[in-house]
Amino acid sequence: MSADPQPAADAPTPGPATASAPSSATATATAPARPTWLRPNPRVLLTLTLLALLTRLLWALWAHHPGDYVFSDMGQYILRATKLAEEGFVWGQRHLAWQSFGTHYLLAGIFALFGAEPPYTAAAVIYALLGAASVPLTYLIACRVLPSPKMATAIGVIALLWYPNLANTGFFLSEAPFLFCQLLSTYWLIRVFQEGRSALAAGLVSGLCFMLRPQSAIWFVFVCAVWLINVRRVPWVRARQIIAIALPLILALVFSMWRFAMHTGYWGGVAESANMNLTAGRCHNIVTQAYVSDALMQRSIRNKNTRDGRRVSVPGLRALGHLDPRNPLYLDAALQHESIRFVGYIGDPFIHRRIRKECLRRTGLWGQVRYTLANISLQWFFARQWPDQEPSSRWVLPISDTFRYLFQVVVLGPMLLGMGMAIRRVRENPSLAIIGLQILGSIIIAGIFFGDVRLRTPYDPYALILALLGWTWIVGKIRARRRAG
Secondary structure (H helix, E strand, C coil), X not given: CCCCCCHHHHCEEECHHHCCCCCCHHHXXXXXXXXXXXXXXXXXXHHHHHHHHHHHHHHHHHHCCHHHCCCHHHHHHHHHHHHHHHHCCCCCCHHHHXXXXXXXXXXXXXXXXXXXXXXXXXXXXXXXXXHHHHHHHHHHHHHHHCCCHHHHHHHHHHXXXXXXXXXXXXXXXXXXXXXXXXXXXXXXXXXXXXHXXXXXXXXHHHHHHHHHCHHHHHHHHHHHHHHHHCCCCCCCCCHHHHHHHHHHHHHHHHHHHHHHHHHHCCCCCCCCHHHHHHHHHHHCCCEEEEECCHHHHXXXXXXXXXXXXXXXXXXXXXXXXXXXXXXXXXXXXXCCCCEEEEECCCCCHHHHHHHHHHHHHHHHHHHHHHHHHHHHHHHHHHCCCCCCCCXXXXXXXXXXXXXXXXXXXXXXXXXXXXXXHHHHCCCCCHHHHHHXXXXXXXXXXXHHCCCCHHHHHHHHHHHHHHHHHHHHHHHHHHHHHHXXX
16 A cells, blocks of 8 residues: 555645635735645555455454453443333433443444344444544544655554454444544544634534543543634634534533433532542552442451442552552552442442542552552553453453553654654644644543553554654654764
8 A cells, every 4th residue: 555656646735725825925924824734545545444344344243243242341331222222211220320321322323223132243333334434534634644645654554453443343332433433523623723624523523522431521622722722823713613613512511411410310420430430540449349238348348258249340450469569550559458348329429539538648649649650551551451351352362462562662652752742833733733632631531540451542543643753753863863973
């Protein structure tokens, strides 16, 4: 897959307003310059799309059918989707507010369309199509922000071969649909910054991103900040574009909070799992167990049973317990036990608030800083991709571990360099800056809660783009020194 041999197809394409020359020399001197970008190579785009379809369909329908891996989080998504498809919207059921709702709403729509019994194959095809579409989308984004056709093509090929995102099409989780929606949102938001177009489309798909993963809100705040910084440099982005983007996001937030209140009886959230996740991030407990009575909890304590009650675990944190105790990131639970037990609902915000307050008192500021660094490290170093660790998927664990090491050695350092370069150039290249801020946002969220390879993978396309920029800078510096020497 080589670059288009015709120079015109590879030349940067000016924005539409540059087709005609300014009416005066003064206008030429004062008008902000329209950004330029690469025109996608049709042959590369078609090849990537066909190969992505082939590989993702083979994976989801033959090698790793997601219908064969319905347990844990996947089982909960399927349970809620089936209930919604069969019963419709039934309010007042608190467990339906446990996870963010976008994924099980998507699955419920598929189930309602294709049959009462969970049509796993139809859902697997949809997941495969979402995963496949993410490959050409990555290439199109690379054409918008990278300086050469070869670099954009390289990113497209790597995205095609990137196993972590391929693997997620084989599980009924939020990763595959979020990967697609986030890439499409990014592409259309870049078009808004570069051309002033696609604002409503960007807003609508951004609202879907939020409903799939509410933590994506931090990135939309960053995008707004980038626009405010560059408001005079991008006069083609006017109030109507901002409204078109913001309105669907605001509606998604309002609906999410209203739905949450209808199920839980109180306002102040989107998914109650966030309460437990935040406690795990600030207390470093691996397991959370909730009981309906004190007698049941006391029996669990006597029996040292960490698997009873309403139980949720964070497998990634367990990896920190396997480190050398002298390692500053070693798991050191604030409450001195891998499990936190209490009587009440597992997502109760008031209970979790009291627990976190006690954890903060015990660890102090330095302890929380250490927890934050450990949480971030989990998405890069210590945690292994879940659910590849489960017995049913361990046959692919060597592959996921290989890509984990590949990320550590080849991608991580240059990615951080590229992220810094992109954010520093926020005034010169806002489109590239919002790519860098995708990674910064994912790091911040991991630090607050906890990191995990699976949670990181939807951001890997941006990591690959930034890593290539970082490697380009490094190689350029080495060549310059050699010439000078």
